[in-house]
Amino acid sequence: MLDEDPGPVVQRLILGERLRALREASGVGLDDANAALGWYRGKLSKVETGTLGASEKELTTLLSRYGVTGPDAEQVRQLGREARRRAAPERVSDWAKQYIPLERASSEIRMVYGEVPGLLQTKDYARAQLSRSPVVTAADLDSMAAAREERGNRLYRDGAPHVWAVLGEEALRRRVGTHDQMGTQLRRLREIADLPSVTLKVVPLEHGPHAGLSCPFTLLWIEQARATIAYVETLTGADYVKSTEAYTLAFDQAEGDALSEDDTRALIDRCIQGVTHD
Structure with a gap:
């Protein structure tokens, strides 16, 4: 099951969890991170829970604020690209x-x-x-x-x-x-x-x-x-x-x-x- 492509919806959840862990490890609070991006209060929480995605530019700003570079930063950017893909159509409501x-x-x-x-x-x-x-x-x-x-x-x-x-x-x-x-x-x-x-x-x-x-x-x-x-x-x-x-x-x-x-x-x-x- 886990060999299947999880799709952008799941990748957005994985990305959010990764961003939350990186923010907490860096000691940056939610309000400070939102301010760095010029976001309204609460937007980053939605990103971290997978409700919203983030652009390449926004991810770069967050990674810089968290002090994340090198392979770790590239992994997050790749997750962001996967999360922004268009999902395949589903035969449901x-x-x-x-x-x-x-x-x-x-x-x-x-x-x-x-x-x-x-x-x-x-x-x-x-x-x-x-x-x-x-x-x-x-x-x-x-x-x-x-x-x-x-x-x-x-x-x-x-x-x-x-x-x-x-x-x-x-x-x-x-x-x-x-x-x-x-x-x-x-x-x-x-x-x-x-x-x-x-x-x-x-x-x-x-x-x-x-x-x-x-x-x-x-x-x-x-x-x-x-x-x-x-x-x-x-x-x-x-x-x-x-x-x-x-x-x-x-x-x-x-x-x-x-x-x-x-x-x-x-x-x-x-x-x-x-x-x-x-």
Whole structure:
């Protein structure tokens, strides 16, 4: 997985982490560094968290202020060039374009969802779900649905990330598409649950409300950038949150109330039988 080109989004995160480490090692404060560039207060923080990029000239100014020269300086400039590249187009909603390269570069993925998340969907299930969206056009349905299944196919390959998925039982019960399509989706989940890199658990309906199920999210650990990012998608947009403590607590709470992996597999088997016999 790490042999793949991480793409400019991830390179921007790596660059930000490197700049933060260099600034702290030099003893330069955020305000002093912002002043050296004539930036507004807070802009460098956005660069260091990977939210914003920096031009070659701006990087040269920062490196000079931090006293960084030689190979170390050239490494940072190269990261800057990589971070400024144009990203390849993704077959997803506009607001999720940043998410796909982050997911691709992650070595660990934790998620809590009240429905089957895109990473675990079959093409037909994804198409049926996306067809109900008021913001997805008919022309994009097939390509976006196929892209979701292909993302999940990576879990079957060498170098797959470790995935911890906690789903609400309603994800298994709510029919999306035809009975056959729902059955195929449940069998896909059952296969994925057996993969060595996947831990799949279900929170039973009887356990009541959970913060993560009412506000689904994904936690991405990107080793190259030494960063954990929470991805929270809404109907028309998405948030990328680096202060992830609340999301980590919500994940731990949901996982603690979930069935064991064996009991989860047994529940999925019963749901498959129920769909087959309908």
